[in-house]
Amino acid sequence: MNAGRILRPEDHVNDVEAKTATTRSGVGHSVPSTLTTGYRYTKLGYTTVVEPATAPLKTKHTHEELNDIPILDKACFPVFGNNWLVMEYLSEGKLEECAAFVTWLLRATKGYAIKLVNPGGIEAWAWGKNVTSLDDQVPHFNITPREILRGLCKVNRLLNLPHAIHVHPNNLGKPGNFQTTIDTMDCLRDLREDRPILHMTHIQFEGYGGKDWFSITSKAPEIADYVNTYDHVTVDMGQIVFTDTTTMTSDGPFQYQLHLLNGNKWMNYDVEIESGAGIVPFRYRRSNLVNAVQWTVGLELALLVNSPWKVYLTTDHPNGGPFTSYPRIISWLMSKKAREAVMAKIPKGTRRRTCLESIDRELSFSEIAVMTRAGAAKALGLKHKGHLAVGADADIAVYPTDPKFVDPSNDYRELVKAFRNASYVLKEGEIVVHKGNVVKSTNGRTFWVNATAQEDLLSAILPELESKFAEYYTVKMENYLVREEYLGRSDPIQTAL
């Protein structure tokens, strides 16, 4: 985030918030400062957020930023998909050792779940290459993306972690990539359990057909069909909105392609043996056919997946647009008229390439509540979030609209206004927002998973780990560990084997 802020002074200059009696000042539209991030999420009525990809080596800084974000409860997912040690264990078939290592790393970084970003691809990017299918060989490692995915999925099952593996698949953001997406989901089908084992994130960026940018089409129906048929996978939208934003992912090669595409400034990062990252500012334009198709793909996916428990509302902030556009996305999902108003302004060629026009479904208030709150909490395995039963946190948002009297399909503008400024937001039983103003700034918790490993294995791999650290890393292991005192309000979640 900080690199993004440095790269984008022009993003801050027109979006400035002055301090008030309870809040501090801040700037930023797509990459807001930490405090502003907290206030804005709270004003929208959200009280739990997750940083979905952090390179383990940089997680100390991630926690510093998370500590700085007021009010919200937080968690972060370290990336594992290109970690040398994970790839070494998995290629040697040492699944249990890998599980012990994952446990160690989650404890060491105070992470919450296993995140994979372009498995194998970022390591290949260190050699100027990328992987293009699940069966490409990762350079210098005897392993393929398929084996990494299956290996870490088995590890996740072995450790019984609260969240499924969180996957940003290969070939993201390329025309014709929907096949890779379906292959990725399908390669884990035989490992299914009674709960989802795979979360495919920002699926909008993964649902394109066609051969190139000129022939891009929406393949949302195919992906939605798959998600409807099988129960082992959940997805989130990654909806784009037409605005100026900053794309930042751990997927270095994808960011480079984006930089070649729009010619904008580009920042690239290589995180030693773990991961990489890239940042490119991007403006989604309503007049651009490809952007218009992207806009429809996200909405199609959300509307074609039958159960709101399987698809969640996100913008992949800030990649598809800042999170402050959630109210608009909700209006598109709840009102066909709102969608048609945008459809009238995007290029006509979009209709031929997508099927959004033919979808009449309009989501209800309860479906939106599931997509934005209950479903996401369930997928994350946060038992005390996303519902109001006994034992739940008293995190409540009250909006100035009455579902009994408002007609969302016609009054969608009212709806956007209502969802932009909550009447009341309660965090852990305390009123933090009243009439769209933050009235109290509290400190949220940081959730992390203290997984149980086979302790004998853990002690067996430690000496090896120490020698690997000396060999591979530029930092010492003692400096790498994030100790519990480092977190503002630590809230470990204990798991059992």
Place this chain on the structure above:
Amino acid sequence: MNSIYLKRFRVKWLNRIVLELKRQPRVPVDSKTISPNVLSDKPLEEIAVLEIWEGNRQIGLGELFNIKGDTGGPTSDFHVVVSGDTRKIRCLGYRMSSGLLKIEGDAGMYVGEEMCGGLISVDGSAGSWLGSKMRGGSIEVFGDAGDHVGAAYRGSHEGMTGGQIRIHGDCGSEAGSWMSNGTVRVEGNAGMFPGVHMCGGIILIDGNCTGRAGAGMTGGMVIIRGRMETILPSFSIEQIRKRVKVREETIEGPFYVFRGDVGGARTGRIFVNVATNPQLIWCEKYLEAW
């Protein structure tokens, strides 16, 4: 050359408001509300409570300025006069689209930022970012201007896209960065990097230039009538022209015409006066070689 300001000033201005600075502010003041667009249709009492920021404190316009005059007429005939030492007042004429703004002393930073019409005249000198991201209208400065005249904001690729800026004195570095249209005329000397990354429009410098004109340019013209020690190595000589036309005016040369920047599309041009730059005579042999 006639002054843009004086030409239009012959019109009889009926509606006129004078903002006289009461006291010298200790910290910079963000006064985005001082422009004919905002002030023309409001009664004086309402103007006195318009929000401006003095440092991190929000105050009314009336707390900092004595406000006199009449309002209520059409914006295009409206005349705002700001007097006093306004070096710490920023964003005067922000997004103004018509009317006239006259600053009698020195102005602070960001005068006429994002303006799209009307006329701003500064009797003294202006600070940095004069007319940055300007889209139309005219600015005339009788003193000097700071850095980043008509420039894009830091990190942004959208500079001046129209209108004209005329500076009777000198200007600082990076005038017209990322500029895509419009005219900047500096009658004095210019600092480093005039026209950096520019892709259209004209920068005319009557005096000398410190150097590195047109770095990274992909279009437009930079004309230097005074002396510039060297040309960037990423430019190549194309021809010698006797004169060059800037909008309606013809500027007599002769000029060396350089094309560049080779790092980009090589479609920008720099005109350097032959008479004042004998040190550039070396390039003539490359001209013959063509």
